[in-house]
Amino acid sequence: MRYAYLGPEGTFTEAALRTLQPEAPESARIPYAGVDAVFAAIRRGDADGGTVPLENSVEGGVTATIAELINGEPLLIAAEVALPVEFTLFARGGATVADVKRIATHPHALAQCRGWLARRLPDAEVFTVSSTAAAAQSVAEPGSPYDAAICARIAGERNGLHALAEGVGDRDDAATRFIHLMRPQALPEPTGSDRTSLVAFLSDDHPGALVELLNQFAVRGVNLTRLESRPTGDGLGRYCFCLDADGHVADPAVGEALMGLRRLCKEVRFLGSYPRADADTELTPFMPSRGTTSADFYEAQEWLARIRAGEVG
Numbered sequence: 125m126r127y128a129y130l131g132p133e134g135t136f137t138e139a140a141l142r143t144l145q146p147e148a149p150e151s152a153r154i155p156y157a158g159v160d161a162v163f164a165a166i167r168r169g170d171a172d173g174g175t176v177p178l179e180n181s182v183e184g185g186v187t188a189t190i191a192e193l194i195n196g197e198p199l200l201i202a203a204e205v206a207l208p209v210e211f212t213l214f215a216r217g218g219a220t221v222a223d224v225k226r227i228a229t230h231p232h233a234l235a236q237c238r239g240w241l242a243r244r245l246p247d248a249e250v251f252t253v254s255s256t257a258a259a260a261q262s263v264a265e266p267g268s269p270y271d272a273a274i275c276a277r278i279a280g281e282r283n284g285l286h287a288l289a290e291g292v293g294d295r296d297d298a299a300t301r302f303i304h305l306m307r308p309q310a311l312p313e314p315t316g317s318d319r320t321s322l323v324a325f326l327s328d329d330h331p332g333a334l335v336e337l338l339n340q341f342a343v344r345g346v347n348l349t350r351l352e353s354r355p356t357g358d359g360l361g362r363y364c365f366c367l368d369a370d371g372h373v374a375d376p377a378v379g380e381a382l383m384g385l386r387r388l389c390k391e392v393r394f395l396g397s398y399p400r401a402d403a404d405t406e407l408t409p410f411m412p413s414r415g416t417t418s419a420d421f422y423e424a425q426e427w428l429a430r431i432r433a434g435e436v437g
């Protein structure tokens with residue numbers, strides 16, 4: 125198997141792929157320079173799967189990933205992992221923090237380190253590059269235009285750089301959620317703690333259109349874990365909605381909610397049902413509301429079948 129990821133070696137995404145595919149040998153992990161290139165490699169069949177960042181707890185959605193999920197040839201999310209992200213300022217040996225005038229990093233990393241930079245290096249210029257590890261690689265090159273990189277410890281060390289300051293992120297509890305993508309195929313079996321992702325395109329714009337969509341989940345007791353509106357590209361004010369819901373499409377409540385969306389929406393793009401990464405660290409366990417357990421749904425389906433078959437009651 126060959127797995128594409130946002131490279132080069134030493135990105136947070138590589139760490140995510142290692143966590144998702146711990147058995148894969150070094151040679152199976154293929155770095156690509158951008159999220160779009162990872163999607164393209166999987167679609168072409170150059171890779172069997174691939175890992176990309178989806179959202180960060182501080183900066184939010186990774187737009188390159190979301191745009192590909194919405195617009196590109198469909199791929200399935202087969203797995204997810206959430207990893208803590210810690211940033212270090214690395215420079216070439218001999219430099220001190222006071223020498224740092226030009227810093228390279230990834231835009232999502234910059235967004236997570238703004239406070240530290242404002243306090244400690246207010247006059248430094250920051251340049252965004254394709255990944256935190258690409259920043260480290262660039263700083264290590266002779267004649268680099270940059271004095272320092274903000275990246276993961278591993279990226280700085282692999283490139284022979286010297287750590288000037290650790291923990292330069294503004295939140296020490298920051299985490300990024302990564303997804304593992306594959307070409308459309310049989311879904312992973314339900315585990316009892318799954319997540320379903322989809323994109324809904326409304327049929328028309330009218331008062332309550334979004335409420336109607338959300339009600340499909342609410343009335344069936346399906347908990348939503350993410351809702352993000354993204355422009356469709358068809359003009360100002362045109363949006364689609366990216367949703368993550370608790371549960372697997374094989375669960376009756378989730379399946380029926382999706383059928384409800386199908387009836388209401390112009391288009392529903394199913395992105396996958398896969399095991400939840402935070403299954404063991406659920407912070408807010410919630411009790412299903414009355415009549416919304418899978419057993420309740422199966423009992424009601426059987427009852428309907430009986431009365432359709434002519435039985436009474």
Ligand SMILES: O=C(O)C(=O)C[C@]1(C(=O)O)C=C[C@@H](O)C=C1
Pocket residue numbers: 130134135136137138177180186209230232233254255256257300
């Ligand atoms: O540049 C990297 O190392 C990445 O893996 C990308 C990325 C991102 O897109 O958010 C991943 C995690 C961090 O939040 C910062 C950057």
